[in-house]
Amino acid sequence: MAIKPPEGRPTPSVQDIYAQDSRPAPDVLRFESPPAGLGTEDISVERYFDQGWHNLEMDRVWRKCWQMACRVEELQKPGDHVVYNIGDESLLVTRTSKGEIRAFVNACLHRGVLLRTTGGCVERFKCPFHGFTWSLEGKLAHIPSQWDFDHVNREEFSLPEVKVGQWGGFVFVNFDPNCEPLDSYLEILPKHFEQFKLEDRYKAAHVCKVVPCNWKLAQEAFIESFHIPVAHPQTTTYVAWDTTQYDIFPGVRHVNRMLTVEAMPAPSAGEVETDKTIKHMQRDVAFHARAKIEHGSQADVRNQFADSARDKLSKSAKRDLRGMSNAEVVDVIQYSLFPNLVPWGGHGAPICYRFRPYENDPERAVMEIMLLFAKAEDGSHPPPAAPHWLTEEQSWSDAPELGSAGFVADQDTENLRRIQKGLRATHKPGITLANYQESRIRHFHQTLDRYMGVKP
Numbered sequence: 001m002a003i004k005p006p007e008g009r010p011t012p013s014v015q016d017i018y019a020q021d022s023r024p025a026p027d028v029l030r031f032e033s034p035p036a037g038l039g040t041e042d043i044s045v046e047r048y049f050d051q052g053w054h055n056l057e058m059d060r061v062w063r064k065c066w067q068m069a070c071r072v073e074e075l076q077k078p079g080d081h082v083v084y085n086i087g088d089e090s091l092l093v094t095r096t097s098k099g100e101i102r103a104f105v106n107a108c109l110h111r112g113v114l115l116r117t118t119g120g121c122v123e124r125f126k127c128p129f130h131g132f133t134w135s136l137e138g139k140l141a142h143i144p145s146q147w148d149f150d151h152v153n154r155e156e157f158s159l160p161e162v163k164v165g166q167w168g169g170f171v172f173v174n175f176d177p178n179c180e181p182l183d184s185y186l187e188i189l190p191k192h193f194e195q196f197k198l199e200d201r202y203k204a205a206h207v208c209k210v211v212p213c214n215w216k217l218a219q220e221a222f223i224e225s226f227h228i229p230v231a232h233p234q235t236t237t238y239v240a241w242d243t244t245q246y247d248i249f250p251g252v253r254h255v256n257r258m259l260t261v262e263a264m265p266a267p268s269a270g271e272v273e274t275d276k277t278i279k280h281m282q283r284d285v286a287f288h289a290r291a292k293i294e295h296g297s298q299a300d301v302r303n304q305f306a307d308s309a310r311d312k313l314s315k316s317a318k319r320d321l322r323g324m325s326n327a328e329v330v331d332v333i334q335y336s337l338f339p340n341l342v343p344w345g346g347h348g349a350p351i352c353y354r355f356r357p358y359e360n361d362p363e364r365a366v367m368e369i370m371l372l373f374a375k376a377e378d379g380s381h382p383p384p385a386a387p388h389w390l391t392e393e394q395s396w397s398d399a400p401e402l403g404s405a406g407f408v409a410d411q412d413t414e415n416l417r418r419i420q421k422g423l424r425a426t427h428k429p430g431i432t433l434a435n436y437q438e439s440r441i442r443h444f445h446q447t448l449d450r451y452m453g454v455k456p
């Protein structure tokens, strides 16, 4: 039996708007799966700062779950590699001479030095301390003073390796040799993204920053639209935040989504003149700044923003994207993949977030914002963006490649610091969540609890 959307959610619904669009959304977006039976319990606060909880997360989540290590286009030719760090773990994810992608533990088998501290392209992995060297296949290639290492069996002195998988142009790694296959771990994600084809994109921007909060808090601030009217009040004339559709799919553990309509005011903002919607959207969203919009109804305005976005995207990608729906070129189509990847489906806001602990500090996280642009028709694309690390003092706006996504993230960052401190100060043992608008957060914690072996 279909579950009804929540009573009280403002109208028109995302589905009503999609149905009226000049180019209606694809089938994968044309249904709702509202949360049901998730419960209403508070979520304990210790998990956001307790070192013991963090250490257990390292063992039970990060060493057990598939996690995105890099994009495939970063590993184009043999020797291209990326260093992926999580907690104490460090991996070399590399393209071998035979063209495979493999992931080796990034530590010298002599006296333990990290073989690489940054990505790049090498012929072999040579330790900077005494020069022990491994091939791109992880086989021992050179021992300095061989006469002094009679006791080392060259055949057995290979770099240890972890599992690797690929989906959507992402490379995933898993530290657990007995883990669930990536295909089943991804659940409904590949089917849903058949429409969005992230494998046909390339990483056009990649900005990283250490943020002053637990990695889960950072992620939670970006997977609900409930905070928009207070944290980003400038957007309510063109982001229909309060009609956002939240989907928790029955029996699905690792994936959920939200759909937020843009180029349309929030119903709770009252009567908004189309003039304002146009002006504010163009003021704030650089991508739409030059769109030529004639006045008309709110629906006309949305259709025109979509037309202009389709033209602009087709030109910049050198491929015909004019068949794309309004939703795909204007709206937020945001999925989560447990534990920490947040890929967006559309081309108008082609964002992908990743969140993870910063080293072993439960009160700091690495947050990354990537932009995934469409490749040209023939698959060609500019070189993928190298990670651009901001200092903790810098703001996201210091990374101009992010466009307006940077400004919005800056508005969230101050809140992150305050949540972290507030959760230490509070005398309440748990946080209380909205049943619908924060259902993705609850769903995340239920899956987290299962991995942690905690009773939800």
Ligand code: FES
Binding pocket: 108, 109, 110, 111, 112, 113, 127, 128, 129, 130, 131, 132
């Ligand atoms: S520690 Fe790597 S060669 Fe000595």
Ligand SMILES: [Fe+2]
Binding pocket: 221, 222, 227, 231, 232, 408, 411, 412
């Ligand atoms: Fe925000």
